[in-house]
Amino acid sequence: MRIFKPLFIISVFLYLYLPMVVLITNSFNQSKYGYHWKAFSWKWYEKLWHNTGLMDAFVNSITIAVLTAFIATILGTLMALAIHRYKFRFKNVAGSMLFILMMSPDIVLAITFLIIFIALGIQLGFWSLLIAHITFCLPFVVITVYSQLKGFDENIIEAAQDLGASESKIFSVIIFPMILPAVLAGWLLSFTLSLDDVIISSFVSGPGFEILPIRVFSMVKVGVSPEVNALATILLVISLTAITVVSLLIKRKNSDI
Amino acid sequence: MTFKTLTKIATGVYLLFSVAFSAVAAEKIVIYNWTEYIPEGVLAQFTKETGIEVEYNTYESNEVMYSKLKLQNGKGYDIIVPSAYFIAKMSKEGLLYPIDTKKLANFSLLESTLLDKDYDPKNKYSVPYVWGSTAIGINSNDIDRQSITAWQDLWDKKWRNSLLLTDDVREVFHMALRVNGHSTNSTSETEIKQAYELLLKLMPNVLVFNSDAPREPFLAGDVSLGMIWNGEVIMAQEEDSAIEYIYPKEGAAIWVDSFAIPVGAKNKDNAHKFIDFMLRPEVAKRTVEYLGYATPNTAGIALLDEALRNNKTIFPPKEIVEQGEFFSDVGEANKLYNKYWEMLKAGQ
Amino acid sequence: MNISTFSSLINFRRVVITLTLSWLTLFVLLPHLMVLLTSILSPDSEHLVVWPITLDNYTRIFEPIYANIFWDSLLLSGTTTVICLLIGYPFAYFLSNMTPTLRVVLLFLMVVPFWTNSLIRIYAIKMIIGKKGIINSFLLTTNIIDTPLQILYTDFAVVIGLVYILLPFMVLPLMASFDKLDKNLIEVGRDLGASAVNRFIHIILPLTAPGIIAGSLMVFLPAMGMFYVADILGGAKTLLLGNVIKNQFLVVRDWPFGSAFSVFLIVLMAALLAIYHRANSYIQQKGGLDDENL
Numbered sequence: 049m050r051i052f053k054p055l056f057i058i059s060v061f062l063y064l065y066l067p068m069v070v071l072i073t074n075s076f077n078q079s080k081y082g083y084h085w086k087a088f089s090w091k092w093y094e095k096l097w098h099n100t101g102l103m104d105a106f107v108n109s110i111t112i113a114v115l116t117a118f119i120a121t122i123l124g125t126l127m128a129l130a131i132h133r134y135k136f137r138f139k140n141v142a143g144s145m146l147f148i149l150m151m152s153p154d155i156v157l158a159i160t161f162l163i164i165f166i167a168l169g170i171q172l173g174f175w176s177l178l179i180a181h182i183t184f185c186l187p188f189v190v191i192t193v194y195s196q197l198k199g200f201d202e203n204i205i206e207a208a209q210d211l212g213a214s215e216s217k218i219f220s221v222i223i224f225p226m227i228l229p230a231v232l233a234g235w236l237l238s239f240t241l242s243l244d245d246v247i248i249s250s251f252v253s254g255p256g257f258e259i260l261p262i263r264v265f266s267m268v269k270v271g272v273s274p275e276v277n278a279l280a281t282i283l284l285v286i287s288l289t290a291i292t293v294v295s296l297l298i299k300r301k302n303s304d305i
Numbered sequence: 306m307t308f309k310t311l312t313k314i315a316t317g318v319y320l321l322f323s324v325a326f327s328a329v330a331a332e333k334i335v336i337y338n339w340t341e342y343i344p345e346g347v348l349a350q351f352t353k354e355t356g357i358e359v360e361y362n363t364y365e366s367n368e369v370m371y372s373k374l375k376l377q378n379g380k381g382y383d384i385i386v387p388s389a390y391f392i393a394k395m396s397k398e399g400l401l402y403p404i405d406t407k408k409l410a411n412f413s414l415l416e417s418t419l420l421d422k423d424y425d426p427k428n429k430y431s432v433p434y435v436w437g438s439t440a441i442g443i444n445s446n447d448i449d450r451q452s453i454t455a456w457q458d459l460w461d462k463k464w465r466n467s468l469l470l471t472d473d474v475r476e477v478f479h480m481a482l483r484v485n486g487h488s489t490n491s492t493s494e495t496e497i498k499q500a501y502e503l504l505l506k507l508m509p510n511v512l513v514f515n516s517d518a519p520r521e522p523f524l525a526g527d528v529s530l531g532m533i534w535n536g537e538v539i540m541a542q543e544e545d546s547a548i549e550y551i552y553p554k555e556g557a558a559i560w561v562d563s564f565a566i567p568v569g570a571k572n573k574d575n576a577h578k579f580i581d582f583m584l585r586p587e588v589a590k591r592t593v594e595y596l597g598y599a600t601p602n603t604a605g606i607a608l609l610d611e612a613l614r615n616n617k618t619i620f621p622p623k624e625i626v627e628q629g630e631f632f633s634d635v636g637e638a639n640k641l642y643n644k645y646w647e648m649l650k651a652g653q
Numbered sequence: 654m655n656i657s658t659f660s661s662l663i664n665f666r667r668v669v670i671t672l673t674l675s676w677l678t679l680f681v682l683l684p685h686l687m688v689l690l691t692s693i694l695s696p697d698s699e700h701l702v703v704w705p706i707t708l709d710n711y712t713r714i715f716e717p718i719y720a721n722i723f724w725d726s727l728l729l730s731g732t733t734t735v736i737c738l739l740i741g742y743p744f745a746y747f748l749s750n751m752t753p754t755l756r757v758v759l760l761f762l763m764v765v766p767f768w769t770n771s772l773i774r775i776y777a778i779k780m781i782i783g784k785k786g787i788i789n790s791f792l793l794t795t796n797i798i799d800t801p802l803q804i805l806y807t808d809f810a811v812v813i814g815l816v817y818i819l820l821p822f823m824v825l826p827l828m829a830s831f832d833k834l835d836k837n838l839i840e841v842g843r844d845l846g847a848s849a850v851n852r853f854i855h856i857i858l859p860l861t862a863p864g865i866i867a868g869s870l871m872v873f874l875p876a877m878g879m880f881y882v883a884d885i886l887g888g889a890k891t892l893l894l895g896n897v898i899k900n901q902f903l904v905v906r907d908w909p910f911g912s913a914f915s916v917f918l919i920v921l922m923a924a925l926l927a928i929y930h931r932a933n934s935y936i937q938q939k940g941g942l943d944d945e946n947l
Contacts, residue, residue, distance in 0.1 A: 064817075064820070067777035067817070070787070126672060126673065130669045141677075152688075152915060154899075157684070195826055195829070198863045229828065229832040230829040243770075246772075251369070255337075261772075266339050266365045287765045398699055514884075525786070527783050527805060527806070
C-alpha cells in the first residue's frame with residue numbers, strides 16, 4: 049500500500065500529462081505536423097503573436113469561461129439549495145429540467161438556444177454565448193453541490209432556526225462553508241466545460257465575438273496549426289506558475305502561524 | 306462571493322459591452338468561412354486599401370453554416386463560402402442574394418470550365434473561389450504506385466483493415482456509384498442500394514474514416530492507401546514527398562467552394578468589393594500557394610511558379626476534369642444516402 | 654421571531670425559487686417543449702418542419718439498426734464510467750488524505766490539462782498510440798514486440814480518449830465527498846476493531862455514495878454524446894447515438910426524427926436511472942439521488 053499510493057498518483061499524472069508533453073514539444077518543433085522532430089524553433093510563438101484573430105478568440109474564451117463559471121456556480125448552488133431545502137410548486141419540474149439539460153445532445157441544445165435567442169431578440173454574440181454557457185453548466189454544479197448537501201445534519205439548521213437565525217444567515221454561516229468544496233468543484237467543472245464547448249457555441253456565437261474552440265475545430269480542415277500548441281503551452285505555463293505562487297504563499301502563511 | 310467581486314465582474318461586463326458596440330459605426334464586412342481559408346495578410350491588405358473593416362468568423366462545417374443562416378433567414382453575415390451543393394440548395398430556398406457580376410471587374414478572369422455549372426446556372430448566386438478533387442492517396446514508399454489505377458483496386462482483399470475513406474456520405478458513395486458506372490449525383494434508389502451493397506464488401510478493408518484532415522493518418526504512417534483530397538496531398542508532401550495522388554480511371558469527384566452573399570446581408574456593396582478583391586490575380590496566386598488547392602482564376606494561374614502551375618495534383622489535366630463529376634444537391638435522395646450510410650456504419 | 658428575520662426568510666427563499674424556476678423555464682423548459690412539438694411534426698427538406706402531426710418519427714426509432722447503435726453507445730459509455738470510477742475513486746481518496754496545501758496543488762495540477770482544447774489533446778493522444786507513435790516506437794526499440802500494435806482506431810483507443818476527457822468529472826465530485834467525510838467515524842471504526850476492508854465497505858463507501866453517483870452521472874451522460882472522440886480515435890467506423898442525432902439535424906436535416914430520437918433518449922435514460930434508484934434504495938438506505946428531486 050505504501051508504494052502503491054505514490055505509484056498510482058504518479059501514473060495518473062503521467063496519463064494526464066503525456067499528451068501535454070507531446071503538445072509542448074511540438075510547439076517548439078519546426079515541422080508543421082509534428083510527426084518527426086525537425087529543429088527547435090520559436091516560429092509558432094511568433095506567428096501566434098501576430099495572429100490577432102486567434103488571440104482575440106482566446107481572450108474572449110477566457111472571459112466567457114470565467115464569467116460563466118462564476119454565474120453558473122452561484123445560480124447552481126442556489127438551485128441545489130432550493131431543491132434540497134425548500135418545498136415549492138414545480139420542484140419536480142425543476143429537477144427534471146436539470147436532468148434533461150444534461151441529457152440533451154449538444155446539437156439539440158444548440159438549435160433550441162438559437163431559436164429562443166432569435167425569438168427573444170437577443171443579439172448573437174457575447175450575451176447569447178454567456179447565457180447558453182451558463183445554462184449548460186448548471187446541471188453539473190447542481191449535481192455536485194446537491195450530492196454534498198445530502199446527508200447533511202439537519203439538526204444543526206433546526207437549532208440555528210430555533211436560535212432565531214435568518215435564512216440568509218443560516219446559508220452564509222452554516223451551509224456555505226460546508227458545501228464550499230463542492231462549490232469550488234462546480235466552479236472548476238463549469239470553467240472547463242465552457243472553455244471546451246464547440247457545437248452550442250458555433251450556433252449561438254455571432255459576428256464580432258468569436259471564441260477559441262470554434263476556431264480550433266474549423267482549423268482542422270487546413271491542418272491544426274502548431275500556433276494552437278503554442279497557445280496551449282502558454283496557458284499551461286501561466287496556470288502552473290499561478291499554482292506554484294499560490295501554494296508558496298499558503299505555505300509561507302502557514303509557517304508564519 | 307463578496308459584493309466587491311460582483312461589482313468587479315459587472316464592470317468587466319459593462320466594459321466588454323461598450324467595446325462591442327463602439328465597433329459598429331465604421332464601414333465593415335462580416336465574413337463567415339473556414340478558419341485560415343484565406344491567405345495570411347490578404348484581409349489586412351483589403352482593409353488597408355478600401356478602409357472596410359473585416360470581421361472574420363469561422364464555422365466547422367457547411368452544415369452548421371447552413372442551419373444557422375436558415376434559422377436567421379439569411380441574416381448576420383455578408384460573405385459565406387459554401388460548397389457547390391449548398392449553393393444549389395440555398396439558392397433554391399431563397400437564402401442567397403444574386404451577385405451582380407458587372408460589379409466584379411475581375412470576373413472575366415475566371416476559367417469557363419468552372420462557370421455556369423448545374424449547381425448555379427450563369428453564376429447568378431456564386432463566384433468560385435477554390436476547387437479540388439477527391440481521388441486516391443498513396444504512400445509510394447509502402448505501395449507500388451503503378452499497382453493502383455482505379456477505385457476498384459481498393460476492393461482487393463489484401464488491403465484488409467488498412468484503408469482510409471473520407472467520412473462523407475457523398476464522397477464514399479461517389480466511389481461505389483462510379484465503379485458501378487452510375488452518376489455521382491444519382492437519385493435512384495436501386496442505384497444507391499447497389500452502391501451500398503458494393504460498399505458493404507469494402508468495409509472489412511476500412512481502417513479509418515476521416516474527413517477532418519485525411520493527410521494526418523498518411524503522415525503518421527497509420528495508413529498507406531485510401532481516399533484523399535488533392536490539397537491534402539500537397540500539404541502532406543511538404544512533410545513527406547512519398548505521399549502521392551492518383552486519379553482513378555472511373556473518375557474523381559470534383560468540388561468547388563464559392564463566394565456567396567446571404568440574402569439578409571447588411572453590407573452587400575462591400576461584399577461585392579470583397580469578392581472582386583479576392584478575384585485579383587495576385588490574390589488568387591497567393592491562395593494556391595497557401596492552401597494547395599486550385600484557383601479558377603486564369604490570370605492568377607499564369608503568375609504561379611512553373612512547378613506549381615504544372616502540378617497535376619493541383620491542376621488536373623483537362624480530360625480528368627471532364628471525366629470527373631461535380632457534386633450537386635440531390636434533394637430528397639439525401640435521406641436515402643444517409644439511410645444506407647447509417648446501415649453501412651452500423652454493419653447491417 | 655422578529656419581523657426583519659421573517660421578511661429576510663421570505664425574500665431569500667422567494668428570490669432563490671423565482672430565479673431557479675424562471676431561468677429553467679425560459680432556457681430549458683420552453684426549448685424542450687419545442688423539441689417535443691418538433692418530434693411529432695413532419696419533416697420537409699425546404700422548411701425543415703411542416704404541419705401534419707405524426708408518430709412516424711417515433712416508430713422509426715425501433716428499426717433494428719438503432720438498437721445496435723444504442724447498445725454500442727451504452728457499452729462504450731458504461732465502460733468509460735467504470736474505468737473513470739476505478740481510477741478516480743482511489744485517486745480522490747489518496748488526495749483527500751494529504752495536507753490541505755498539497756491537496757489543492759494536486760487538484761489543480763489535475764484540472765489544468767483540461768483547460769487546453771480537448772480536440773488538440775485528442776490529436777496528441779493520436780500521436781502517442783499511433784502505429785509509429787511513442788508507445789509503439791518504445792516497444793519496438795526495446796524489442797518487446799516486433800510488429801506495431803494496432804491501438805489507434807480501435808474501441809480501446811476510444812475508451813482511452815473518453816476517460817482522458819471525462820476523468821475530472823468523476824474526480825471533482827468525489828473529492829468533495831471525501832472532504833465531507835468525517836474522519837472521526839473511521840477512527841471510531843478502527844477503535845471498534847473493524848478491519849480495513851470492513852471500514853471501507855461499511856463506512857467510507859456508503860458515505861461517499863452520493864459523490865460516486867454524481868460523478869458517474871456526469872461521466873456517463875456526456876459520454877453518450879461525445880462522438881468526436883469516437884470519430885477521431887476510433888476511426889469513425891461505428892456510429893454512436895451522438896453521431897446519429899447530429900446527422901439527423903445537420904446532414905439529413907430531418908429535424909422531427911432527430912427530435913424524436915433525442916426525446917426517446919432522455920426518457921429512456923430517466924427510466925434507467927429510476928430503475929437503478931429503486932434497486933439502490935432497496936439494497937441500502939443511505940446515498941443516492943432522490944428521484945423525486947432529480
